[in-house]
Amino acid sequence: MNNEFIWEFDKDRVRRFALRGLRLDKRGPLDYRPINIETDVFANADGSAVVDLGGTKVAAGVKYELGTPFPDTPNQGAVMVDAELLPMANPTFEPGPPDENAIELARVVDRGIRESNAIDLEKLAVEPGKWVWLVFVDLRVLDDNGNLFDAASMAAITALATSKIPKIELNGDVPTIVRGDYDRRLEVAEIPLLTTFVKIGNAIFADPSADEMRAADARISVATVDDGSVTAIQKGGEGAFTKEELSLVFDRAIDRGNYLREIVRKVI
Amino acid sequence: MAKKTKSNDIRSDGREFDELREIKIQAGVLDQADGSARVDWGITMKRIAVSEKIYNKVESLREQFYIIPRGKEGRKYLIDVPAKLLEKIGGEFGDYDVVGEHFKGNVAVVAVHGPREPIPRHVADPYRAVLRFRYTMAPFSVPERKRPAPGRREIEISKVSREALQGVIFANEYPMTAIDIFAELLAADAGTRVTAITAASVALADAGIPMRDLVAAVAVGRAFGHLVADLTKFEEDAPDAVDFPMAVVPRTEEITLAQMDGRIARKDLDELVELGIKKAKEISALQRQALKEKYQRVVENEQ
Numbered sequence: 001m002n003n004e005f006i007w008e009f010d011k012d013r014v015r016r017f018a019l020r021g022l023r024l025d026k027r028g029p030l031d032y033r034p035i036n037i038e039t040d041v042f043a044n045a046d047g048s049a050v051v052d053l054g055g056t057k058v059a060a061g062v063k064y065e066l067g068t069p070f071p072d073t074p075n076q077g078a079v080m081v082d083a084e085l086l087p088m089a090n091p092t093f094e095p096g097p098p099d100e101n102a103i104e105l106a107r108v109v110d111r112g113i114r115e116s117n118a119i120d121l122e123k124l125a126v127e128p129g130k131w132v133w134l135v136f137v138d139l140r141v142l143d144d145n146g147n148l149f150d151a152a153s154m155a156a157i158t159a160l161a162t163s164k165i166p167k168i169e170l171n172g173d174v175p176t177i178v179r180g181d182y183d184r185r186l187e188v189a190e191i192p193l194l195t196t197f198v199k200i201g202n203a204i205f206a207d208p209s210a211d212e213m214r215a216a217d218a219r220i221s222v223a224t225v226d227d228g229s230v231t232a233i234q235k236g237g238e239g240a241f242t243k244e245e246l247s248l249v250f251d252r253a254i255d256r257g258n259y260l261r262e263i264v265r266k267v268i
Numbered sequence: 269m270a271k272k273t274k275s276n277d278i279r280s281d282g283r284e285f286d287e288l289r290e291i292k293i294q295a296g297v298l299d300q301a302d303g304s305a306r307v308d309w310g311i312t313m314k315r316i317a318v319s320e321k322i323y324n325k326v327e328s329l330r331e332q333f334y335i336i337p338r339g340k341e342g343r344k345y346l347i348d349v350p351a352k353l354l355e356k357i358g359g360e361f362g363d364y365d366v367v368g369e370h371f372k373g374n375v376a377v378v379a380v381h382g383p384r385e386p387i388p389r390h391v392a393d394p395y396r397a398v399l400r401f402r403y404t405m406a407p408f409s410v411p412e413r414k415r416p417a418p419g420r421r422e423i424e425i426s427k428v429s430r431e432a433l434q435g436v437i438f439a440n441e442y443p444m445t446a447i448d449i450f451a452e453l454l455a456a457d458a459g460t461r462v463t464a465i466t467a468a469s470v471a472l473a474d475a476g477i478p479m480r481d482l483v484a485a486v487a488v489g490r491a492f493g494h495l496v497a498d499l500t501k502f503e504e505d506a507p508d509a510v511d512f513p514m515a516v517v518p519r520t521e522e523i524t525l526a527q528m529d530g531r532i533a534r535k536d537l538d539e540l541v542e543l544g545i546k547k548a549k550e551i552s553a554l555q556r557q558a559l560k561e562k563y564q565r566v567v568e569n570e571q
Contacts, residue, residue, distance in 0.1 A: 041454070041455075042375060042408060042409065042454050043370060043371060043373070044409055044410050044411050044457070045408035045409075045455075046408075048408065055299045059406065061406055061408025061409070061454070063407060063408050063412075065413060082407070084416060086404070086450060087381075087402065087450050088298065088300075088377070088379030088450035089298075090300050091300065091381050095402055098416075136407065136408075136413055138406060138407040138408055138413075138416070140452060140454065142379075142452065143298040143300050144300055145300065167339070179411040179412070180336060180411070
C-alpha cells in the first residue's frame, strides 16, 4: 500500500505542481485540510482530546500528579509535554523509546505553550515550597498524514484547556489525590498554536500533507497567540529560507493561527 | 433501605450476570496502516443529583454496587451510577435528577502493517510470515499516570495476544515477511487485552490478511459470589474476584488465549469456559458487522 517507490513518484509530482504554485489535493497555498476535534474522550484522563487534521490523528491526555517543586522555582508547578510517534501511525516509525523526531515534536509544542504563559504556574502550587501540581501532557500520534506539529499543538492545548484539577485530601500533612473527583478547571489564559509551512521550490504551503512533507526542502513551525505575538519557532529540514520568505511566513502564521484558534475555541 | 439493596441478585453495574458491556467496533479508522480498527468497550455512567440525606446514605451501597459519590457542586450532591443500575435500583436515590452521562471503559486503536519486509531482516522465516504484536498503554489511560516505556505487564500481554492470533492466520502464504500488529490502549477499565485482541482480528481482516476465522476475546470470571461475563474494574477488585480472559475461534470453539487469576473451584471452570465461548460468539457477530459496514461505506463512496 505505502511504499518508497510510490513516494518517489509522488514527491516528483508534488514538486512539479509546486512550480506553478499548485497542490496535488487542489488546496490553495494557505488552506488547511478539514479539522475535527473531540474532547473529553478518555475517562481516566483529567483532560483529553483527539484531533483529526486531514487524516492526521493525534490523541492527547492530561494527568495531574503531586510532586515537589524544582529548587529554583519553589512556588511553581510544572507542565511537561511528552510525545510518542506510535509505530502504527506511519510504516517508517519504529517501536522503541522516543527518537529525535518525537522529542523535537514534544519540545516544540511544549515551548509554544510555556513561552506564551498560557498557564500560570504559580496557581499550580498546592503548598508553596513543598507540594505542587505536575501536569503531564502525553501526545500519542495515531496516524501520520503530514503536519504532526499543528495537530499535536491543537490536541495539547485543547486537552489542557478542558482539563480539571483533581481534589486533594490531607493525610496528616501529606496531600493525596482523590482520583476521579475534581476541584476546578485549569485556567488557560492563551491559546498558543503552532502553524507549519513547507517550502517546496519557490512555493510556501501551509498545513503540509504527508507527500508535501516528504517533497519539502524545508519546514517551519511558528507558534502564535491572540495579540499576534510569536511564542516559538522551529525550522526543520535540510533546505533554507530567505529572510523575505521568513517574513512572509511570520505574517501568514499569525493569520492562520487566528483561524485555528477559532476552531479550538469552539470546543473548549 | 439497606435490606432491599443487599439482595445479591443485582449485578454491581446493573447488567445481567452473563451480559456484555456495550461494545462498539469500527473498522478502517486509520489511513497509513494497511488495516485498522477501533473498539470502545464499556458502560454508560449517569451523573445524578440527589438530596444531602440520600447522599450520606449511599456509602452503605458502595460495597456491592459500582457507585461513585462525586461531592457537592453548588447546592447539588452528585453521584455517578451506571445507567443500567439506575434502572434497577433508582428508587434508592429518591427524587434524583440526571445531570450528565459519560462512557467508562476501554478504548483501543489497533493497526496492522504488512505483510511487509521484516526489520531486522534476520527475523524473517523462509516458510511463513513473522507475526508481531505490540500492546501499549497511553500514560493517561489509567487513573495513575503510567510511564510511557513498556513494562513487564505490557510485554507479557503482547506475547499471549500474538499467540492468540497466530494460529488462525495463513502465515505460510507470506514467507520472508512480517505482519505487525500495534494495539494502543487510550482508555483502560478491565479487559484491555481482550479488547485489543478483538480489535486486532478486525484490523487483520481489514488489512486483507487471510485467516480461517476472526478470533473474538472476552473475560469471564467471578465477582461478589456470581459467575459473570466481562468484568469491570470494580468487579476485578471484588474480594472473591476471578478473572479469566479467553480468546476463542468462534467457528471451531477452540480456545487460543486462556489466563486466569483468582481462586476458583474445579466445578466452576467448565461453566466459565462455556460462558466465554458463548459470549465470544456474540462479539464475533459484532466484528463481522463492523467489517461489513466499512466495505458498505467504501462501495457507497465509489458510486
